[in-house]
Amino acid sequence: MDNPPWPKGKKIVHLDLKGAPPKVDYLYQLMECFSRLGVDGLLLEYEDMFPYEGDLQHLRATAQPPYSPDEILSMQKVAKSKGMEVIPLVQTFGHMEFVLKHRSMWSLREVSNCVGTLNPCKEEGLKLVTAMLRQVVELHPGLKTLHIGADEVYMLGEGELSKEWLASPGRSVEQLFLTHVASVVKFIKEAWPHITVVMWDDMMRGMSLDTLKASGIVGLVQPMLWDYSPDLDVEKTVSLLDKYRAAGMQDLWAASSFKGSTRVDTNVPSTQRHVDNHLQWLKVARSAPAGLNFVGIALTGWQRYDHLSVLCELLPVALPSLAACLQTLLLGQFSPEAQKQVTTLLQVSSVEATSMGSAIGDVRLFPGRRLAESIVEVESLLCVEDVESFEKHMYVRGWFSPHHRSRRMVNPLIAAQIQSQASTYLAQLQEMVDVVREEMRILYPDSTVQEWIEEHVTPVMVPLQRILDQITECSVELVPS
Incomplete structure (x- = not known):
């Protein structure tokens, strides 16, 4: 043989x-x-x-x-x-x-x-x-x-x-x-x-x-x-x-x-x-x-x-x-x-x-499959370069740099683009994370759920949310209500 x-x-x-x-x-x-x-x-x-x-x-x-x-x-x-x-x-x-x-x-x-x-x-x-x-x-x-x-x-x-x-x-x-x-x-x-x-x-x-x-x-x-x-x-x-x-x-x-x-x-x-x-x-x-x-x-x-x-x-x-x-x-x-x-x-x-x-029918042959699928899904989004490093996104680097932020100056049209993209990414991530959290709680203690999210998701979501908050503040000052 x-x-x-x-x-x-x-x-x-x-x-x-x-x-x-x-x-x-x-x-x-x-x-x-x-x-x-x-x-x-x-x-x-x-x-x-x-x-x-x-x-x-x-x-x-x-x-x-x-x-x-x-x-x-x-x-x-x-x-x-x-x-x-x-x-x-x-x-x-x-x-x-x-x-x-x-x-x-x-x-x-x-x-x-x-x-x-x-x-x-x-x-x-x-x-x-x-x-x-x-x-x-x-x-x-x-x-x-x-x-x-x-x-x-x-x-x-x-x-x-x-x-x-x-x-x-x-x-x-x-x-x-x-x-x-x-x-x-x-x-x-x-x-x-x-x-x-x-x-x-x-x-x-x-x-x-x-x-x-x-x-x-x-x-x-x-x-x-x-x-x-x-x-x-x-x-x-x-x-x-x-x-x-x-x-x-x-x-x-x-x-x-x-x-x-x-x-x-x-x-x-x-x-x-x-x-x-x-x-x-x-x-x-x-x-x-x-x-x-x-x-x-x-x-x-x-x-x-x-x-x-x-x-x-x-x-x-x-x-x-x-x-x-x-x-x-x-x-x-x-x-x-x-x-x-x-x-x-x-x-x-x-x-x-x-x-x-994706699982079809009986998932007992693969215990934890739904969690595995949800982790793969969220990982695929976390690894998208624009999501992982939103600070390096062309519009953010070009029109909302630290210089722009300190002076609260922003091009309203591009600000809207940044807002839209950041909001979309955040909503997608939040939806996926909710699924991961729900599935993980079935199999693991809450401390593991919290640690996993803080480790993998929070470092991506926090910068996204920060940019969204900052650009929203700036836009308010530059666009008539």
């Missing part, structure tokens, strides 16, 4: 809940959809949507309530009924912004101005992480696999305590990283020997074979190699796989992306871009060294680049991308057959969200 499918192993979907957390009923609809698409599990990155209790209660989200313990248990029950394993992801080193942003936790930062990285030299830091892990594991009865994050540990080794630790002969930043990870992994293995531990691999990529062998985590943790690029370097990735295998880490995971990895503020994903990423991963799998076991692949769907960044594409508008990526893995190629499977499974006319067509 020229294009074999993804090797035997789990295909799991990553749900990033640190932004736009779906309402529970919508999560259930998504799980039903994922099951039909061939998904074997969910990688749930709760962040502050987990209902931490006791000394950790302050870690809970405040923009909207976190999921309740009953809801967390119910999610797992529904997933299990669909044949899907639930794998919680708890950050334990880097990307701990949702923890370290709190004033009471500032002292646990590696350096004061880096909100994401935990100080590995403070015992209180390890106690915090283990307390978080304990609460998460206890609310996931029968848990088999746990992801401990550990990616992008920025500024590691820059803190005063770390510098003291590194001052001893023979110590390196790599060993500082591995020492903390080993402590976390050993805690998990002692508390729950049956749990498989997974971690992101990026902090280990530059390590030598000898460093990896002596890391103290070989055989205790499975690396998850992530690369979301449509131009993923196959040869380099295979070489990295071989290094991990030679170090004794023969069980590992891949991580691709179906959304949330184009730009920090992307609104509608390109299905082809994400399919290309999966086609590259298929090439990696076909060239993987003997003796290596792909436990599975996680299709990541980032909702924010980190806890403090803006929202990426919402889940509904990314479902065609997810379906196309899964079919590509299942069939080994993005063939006409794969595309037909997607259009049939989701009842769309195209695998690209921008041209998927």
Whole structure:
């Protein structure tokens, strides 16, 4: 077979809940959809949507309530009924912004101005992480696999305590990283020997074979190699796989992306871009060294680049991308057959969200479709240059510049043109936004609705309204009533 499918192993979907957390009923609809698409599990990155209790209660989200313990248990029950394993992801080193942003936790930062990285030299830091892990594991009865994050540990080794630790002969930043990870992994293995531990691999990529062998985590943790690029370097990735295998880490995971990895503020994903990423991963799998076991692949769907960044594409508008990526893995190629499977499974006319067509009849096959359609529609208007940058419109630049405004001088005929155009754009936008708001409220908390509109629509509508108000004021003074 020229294009074999993804090797035997789990295909799991990553749900990033640190932004736009779906309402529970919508999560259930998504799980039903994922099951039909061939998904074997969910990688749930709760962040502050987990209902931490006791000394950790302050870690809970405040923009909207976190999921309740009953809801967390119910999610797992529904997933299990669909044949899907639930794998919680708890950050334990880097990307701990949702923890370290709190004033009471500032002292646990590696350096004061880096909100994401935990100080590995403070015992209180390890106690915090283990307390978080304990609460998460206890609310996931029968848990088999746990992801401990550990990616992008920025500024590691820059803190005063770390510098003291590194001052001893023979110590390196790599060993500082591995020492903390080993402590976390050993805690998990002692508390729950049956749990498989997974971690992101990026902090280990530059390590030598000898460093990896002596890391103290070989055989205790499975690396998850992530690369979301449509131009993923196959040869380099295979070489990295071989290094991990030679170090004794023969069980590992891949991580691709179906959304949330184009730009920090992307609104509608390109299905082809994400399919290309999966086609590259298929090439990696076909060239993987003997003796290596792909436990599975996680299709990541980032909702924010980190806890403090803006929202990426919402889940509904990314479902065609997810379906196309899964079919590509299942069939080994993005063939006409794969595309037909997607259009049939989701009842769309195209695998690209921008041209998927309007729903006719049953929309349950594509949960959130009406919201996806309304987002695509408003995005198409927001991207019109004259709307997006009305200040640069020829009439505005030529006849209503800051100079004209300061002197309250305007050509009445052209003022009428500007007024008409600005009013039309505002009315169109308002009508579309009302639809988006209505549909989004069904699936997401009000805080997400507000954030999305403030992020994508307000920056366009406010300048339009300002120009309309200013030119109306000027016109009143120049045209007889």
